Amino acid sequence: MASDIEQFASSMSLDVFKKAKDLKKRILFTLVALIVCRLGTYVPLPGINPGVISEFLHQNSTGIMGFLDMFSGGAVGRMTMFSLGIVPYISASIIMQLMTSVFPQFEALKKEGEAGRKKIGLYTRYGAIMMAAIQAFGVAAGLEHLSGQSGPAVTIPGWFFRLMTVLTLTGSTMFLVWVGDQITSRGLGNGTSMIIYAGIVANLPSAVFRTFELGRQQAISLPVLFLVLLGIVGVIYYVVFMERAQRRVPIQHPKRQVSVNMPAVAQSTHLPMKLNSSGVIPPIFASSLLLFPATIVAFVNVSEDSWLRIFSNIFARDQLLYILFFTGLIIFFAFFYTALMFNPEETAENLRKAGNYIPGIRPGKQTADYIDYMLTRLTSVGAIYLASICVIPEFIVTKLSLPFYIGGTSILIVVSVTIDTISQVQSHLVAHQYEGLIRKSKMKGRF
Secondary structure, eight states, X not given: OHHHHHHHHHTOOHHHHHHOXXXXXXXXXXXXXXXXXXXXXXXXXXXXXXXXXXXXXXHTTTSHHHHHHHHTTTHHHHTBTTSXXXXXXXXXXHHHHHHHHHOHHHHHHHTXXXXXXXXXXXXXXXXXHHHHHHHHHHHHHHHHTOEETTEESBSSOXXXXXXXXXXXXXXXXXXXXXXXXXXXXXXXXXXXXXXXXXXXXHHHHHHHHHHHHHHHTTSSOHHHHHHHHHHHHHHHHHHHHXXXXXXXXXXXXXXXXXXXXXXXXXXXXXXXXXXXOSTTHHHHHHHHHHHHHHHHHHHSOOOTTSHHHHHHHHTOTTSHHHHHHHHHHHHHHHHHHHHHHOOHHHHHHHHHHTTOBOTTSOTTHHHHHHHHHHHHHHHHHHHHHHHHHHHHHHHHHHHHTOOGGGSHHHHHHHHHHHHHHHHHHHHHHHHHHHHHHHHHHHHHHHO
16 A cells, blocks of 8 residues: 555646645635735835835844744835734744643643643633734834934834734734634645745745846856855755655554454554654744844944944854854754654653554663654754754855845745645545545445
């Protein structure tokens, strides 16, 4: 059966695709939902001067503003209603996952099944509302202190503007959360990832155009431009190879009696352990922490000799300390988030309850130790992979003043989400193919 599935997935025909009506509906729904999200990135906040915002982002494109603009699909640069994007919900989800590992009450909810997951999801949304409101108030306060050559960024500052901004940005974030849930249940892929993916992909053509424009203006030489394009292709291949890499730990099932005249047969399968279990969370957290001081300096007028500006200059994106700390934080968050998501003791206990075991390893503590050993080795390689894919391209992008959208983090997100989406499409097509085979076999059985 496995060989049949692989053969079908590799030779998908257009005729089979046309027959998969459910898959077509899911793709169409996903496209419509993403179009709605993109339209929201062009609706500006009321009471602001877009020219000042654009000028400010151009001056601070290498800081966290450029990072947030990438995740919002360009909404921050236009200061639209979707400027916060889905980031508050992602932060709330990570905090809730941390709480389920620290507090026994939340851990008990996690073990209650579907009802517990619904409660955790509800608490996550409450946390997203709180974080979005705090961030929206900070955005409103920062905009009131912002001015450019064409005047202040806010036409009529005051508490009414702050309240209106908080309500607009918070409501828009929760709308994106709802759209993401709809994509997950009725569309293709993970809704949250698809929204971020759509924002990055929508700005990739303009980023590529600006890169070629730098070559035309001789800001970078043609050999360097060729090497950059060749490096992007190499990075994509590297990400695909590493994201699909996994360690398959063999699992032995207990013997089962197939029939009276046949002896009991032991079945075997495997426990897949990905090389990169933490995904794109480590570089996102590391970038946010290191670029946060630069954002405060950009919004607030501080003197040249203040400790905040000195700290910001030392940890600029092209400085050695930034590269070292960025690498260290990525490795730290890779281990931290993997430990949060994968519990060797819980996995070993589930295997023991099901009567399964790893050949040559005793069930219980030895199994948990073995899984933890394998997980540590895999995470070590995965953390080095994440650091290399994020640090080296980001350093080159900063040195050559290339657009943020062709950096390592954006390529990592785009390629990872694309791989997951293609896997889901193949799963739907395989399921549709076997449903058709089952229907044909039932029809033949009647005759």
